Amino acid sequence: MKKKDPDLKVFIAIGGWTFNDPGPTATIFSDIVASVSYQKTFISSLMSFMSTYGFDGLDLDWQYPQAKDRSGRDADFVNFPKFMARLKKAMDAGGKGLTITLPASYLYLQHFDVKKLADSVDFFNIRSYDLHGAWDQDKEWTGSFLNAHTNLTETELALDLLWRNDIDPDQVVMGLSFYGRSLTAADSSCMKPGCKFDEAGKQGKCTLERGILLNSEIDALVKENNPGIEFYEKEAVKVATWGDQWISFDDAETLKLKIDYAQSRCLGGVMVWAISHDTKDAKYNEALATILDRPTTGGTIEKFQNKQCRWTNCKESCPTGWVNVPRSDGGARNKKHEKMWDETGCGGDGARSFCCPPGEQLPTCGWYGFNNGKCGKGSCPSDMVEIGSSQMYCHNKQNYESACCTTNVKSMKVYGTCEWGAYPDCNSQEDCPGPDENKDTLMAGSPSGSGGGECNVLKNGLGLNMPGTQQRKYCCDASNPDLRIDDCQWFKDVGPVPAGASNSFCRSGCPPDRVRVAVDTLTNVCSAAGLGGMALCCKTSFSDKDDIEVENLKLDAFKSAMESWAKDHAVPRRADLEDVVANSSTSTERAARD
Structure with missing residues (x-):
């Protein structure tokens, strides 16, 4: 890709929502920022990795420090900026860029000391999407209402939290999405704002996950179901409905409204989650390029x-x-x-x-x-x-x-x-x-x-x-x-x-x-x-495109170990195994033999 576009910069992203789910990685970020020796080890490994594979920088996506429901600790609020200052120094020395991802809601944004973090990042990526979804059901501050997951009026409120902390707009990149959040309405005759939902929407053929549909899936469903589509200009979002299904999404028209807003506020730029959610012919990427007056290097998926x-x-x-x-x-x-x-x-x-x-x-x-x-x-x-x-x-x-x-x-x-x-x-x-x-x-x-x-x-x-x-x-x-x-x-x-x-x-x-x-x-x-x-x-x-072989070193090692074991161990005949079971004196021993 860099041969096609010499100005392209490729960052490695670390973290994400599931990284902080209960499990072996839940507290890794908290552990790193709490220990200077861990930080040195991480930074050394990171710089080596980026040098080996030619990455131009890092986007650190911690979801979220200090938040108890995300495996956070109280010390994260103070430790995170200190760690980022050390990381920024190393990245600058290596000529690498550094960004972090921020939530758009006060619920999680309050745990980031954005004033201190601003000194250690090139820019902030604001996740101004996923503002609503099936997770709102029966929650005190949201409720089970049909609300769009991306909404320009709510995005403006989120950005106001940064302006209150004197963050330079040029250091802020606004998030856009190439997917929509779907819901199943409680009453198919009530599909307007203020109506309620019962559960997440039906899963798509590609995502196989309820409550989310990629733009490519939305395009196919719109063509198949010929739904009613509402355009909410102030919120810069569209909503499609058919049967009891309700889906909020962006298209070229609403993307332009969001980008116009970003330009009116002198933001540093926009980002998209994620290019893999686009259509095969890169329809939405091409739309963004047109709106931003940016050249493209070809939008079709290349064949192997x-x-x-x-x-x-x-x-x-x-x-x-x-x-x-x-x-x-x-x-x-x-x-x-x-x-x-x-x-x-x-x-x-x-x-x-x-x-x-x-x-x-x-x-x-x-x-x-x-x-x-x-x-x-x-x-x-x-x-x-x-x-x-x-x-x-x-x-x-x-x-x-x-x-x-x-x-x-x-x-x-x-x-x-x-x-x-x-x-x-x-x-x-x-x-x-x-x-x-x-x-x-x-x-x-x-x-x-x-x-x-x-x-x-x-x-x-x-x-x-x-x-x-x-x-x-x-x-x-x-x-x-x-x-x-x-x-x-x-x-x-x-x-x-x-x-x-x-x-x-x-x-x-x-x-x-x-x-x-x-x-x-x-x-x-x-x-x-x-x-x-x-x-x-x-x-x-x-x-x-489908039959591309990818080297799997772990699988190769497993096969090699199994072949080595098989050579050194005699496999008993079925008749021998039956004799062992028949001669076992207890049911427990027979079960063990089985």
């Missing part, structure tokens, strides 16, 4: 591109971290641990290697059809595709051996969308499709196929030979934009040149953003020198 295995250029080894695929076609080659490599088109000076990206499962690959030099017309096992070919060591120069790989791993999926057509009478197949009817797009033609073949010469209408060579068809399934080969182009000037080669030598390499699928060694411009070849280089597209 799966890198594909590829041939290197001649004389080049695999890129750092990539793996040269071993040969698995049997015999002595396996014992010698041979790798997949090919000399075709390299001019007798080196070879290219077939390499797969790091961290991916390797395909099964090999060379097939050599038969001690008595090569055939080239073929791969039924579960493999041809990724290359060679006739260099074949006795009959129209025959060749095939380099073949399976396509059942991510790094080979794209190759499985294409196949080579008829050979050696290559023009007998006038067009695609070939054997696979789905592969009906003619991506390219090559007189030497993937590199080692040699199609028949051209013939005229009388069947007589003509100058030139037929073209073998490369046919692909291009129907899926997220899984296909496309934009195939011929290159003859990429890669190293053998020592002493003439100016007409064709370098059979590909640019780094393309994979090589064929080498044409028969084109006149290249064959004049008797060496080299043009490379057919294509772009690949294989993207997904």
